[in-house]
Amino acid sequence: MSSPVEIPFKSVVRIDRFSGTPVYLQIARQMINAIQRGVLVTGAKLPGTRAMAETLEVHRKTVVAAYNELDAQGWIELLPNKGTFVTHKFPVTTANPIPFNAEDLVSYPQRAGFQFRQSMLLDRPVSVSRAELEFTDGLPDVRLAPLNKLSKAYSSVLNRNNNRKYLGYAHVEGNEYFRIKLASYLNNTRGLHIGKENIITTRGIQMGIYLASMLLIEKGDKVVVGNLSYYVANMIFQQAGANILSVPVDEQGISVEAVRKLCASNQIRMLYITPHHHYPTTVTLSAERRMELLKLSVEYGFVILEDDHDYDFHYHSSPVLPLASADGAGMVVYVGSFCKALAPGLRSGYIVAPENLIAELGKLRHIIDRQGDLMMEQALAELLDEGEIQRHIKKAQKVYHQRRDLLSDLLVNNFSQYLSFKSPPGGLAIWTEWRKDINLMRISKACLKQNLHLPQTLLFQTGQLSAMRLGFGNLNEQELKESVGILKNVIETNI
Structure with missing residues (x-):
């Protein structure tokens, strides 16, 4: 001893x-x-x-x-x-x-003592900064969110005895009352023709894309995306085992002719689109191409995964209705959320699809997120029923419209010799194409030294393209002016 x-x-x-x-x-x-x-x-x-x-x-x-x-x-x-x-x-x-x-x-071990798979596919260039100013890829201004009304609604839900059932486990595709109100809201705003049985709730759009991919994609399946496309969605498809094929995107959206050519020589499983405002270029898919894609999906049997991440914000005529509103053959899986309408941290999303697919998606979701936040969904349902969310979106839309116009004017007045762009009809970001001799990464690093963060994920620079996606939603008018001022100073100093 x-x-x-x-x-x-x-x-x-x-x-x-x-x-x-x-x-x-x-x-x-x-x-x-x-x-x-x-x-x-x-x-x-x-x-x-x-x-x-x-x-x-x-x-x-x-x-x-x-x-x-x-x-x-x-x-x-x-x-x-x-x-x-x-x-x-x-x-x-x-x-x-x-x-x-x-x-x-x-101390805690710095490295695992066993072997495990590591995926470069899931590497994402995320840079965290303490800079006071930041261009995002199109995030909303959380300062505009109706948090007082939401907190009151949530507190009221918690305090009602008959809502204690939401604190236990449930085997549902989300809060039933929320799905009823959400179905009504989507029918009124997006021209859908759905009921609660066509909806499963998620923790945002990315979770919706993930669930749909895990269920619908097998290893080796071919998924078509636009060139350029949403990098997170691409990572999810590859993680599911898909081979990604890209097609051009022009001013009318994704090229239908290119999709048709791929279908003629490949077995396509899925087409992923962001038709309202294509990510990242912000162009809107024309009504004609929407109808052609629906016909192609029936003809060749591929799934259309429609990501409608910022449908709520449009600044001129009424928005073009989503493909899901005209889908009579059950070929469209529609994903959306309230993350842009309210705040990114309020992870409230949904998938809309035929009832039998929703049932199967429910089985898959129960494995990773048994039921979601039923209390928060109840609060959101009551705000929808009272029209509070609709009123907030209407007010926020006016603010974002003004910010889009201001940023557009600032870009024209300060960078006309360096870039070209078209003011988008909606959304929370502007796609800007810069002179190819401008090193965007160098500009980003120089901006950070002056308290402006330009994340790497906003930069698209290749031999053929030099572009930035500049989000304006999170910056008020004074912040937009300061940010553009810093960017101008950096560019003139480095060119």
């Missing part, structure tokens, strides 16, 4: 007097940690309570309480007339404590 003198308990146990954890529990937990990591081996004799108290500079009663805790949990055994020992029940047989660094006892 090890002598208690041989074990450096002062290093094994480090007491934090400012911690909210009682000192006796700190001692007990750190000794358990030392036993688990082989520093205190099976059969090691522990000092008596007085000696340990002197070593750790605590009251003897504290050590007694710590030993009692260790004994109650089965880590030590008290042998009459012999002393206190690390229990013999453990399979550790080392005669002496292993060499150790005291820091190892309070």
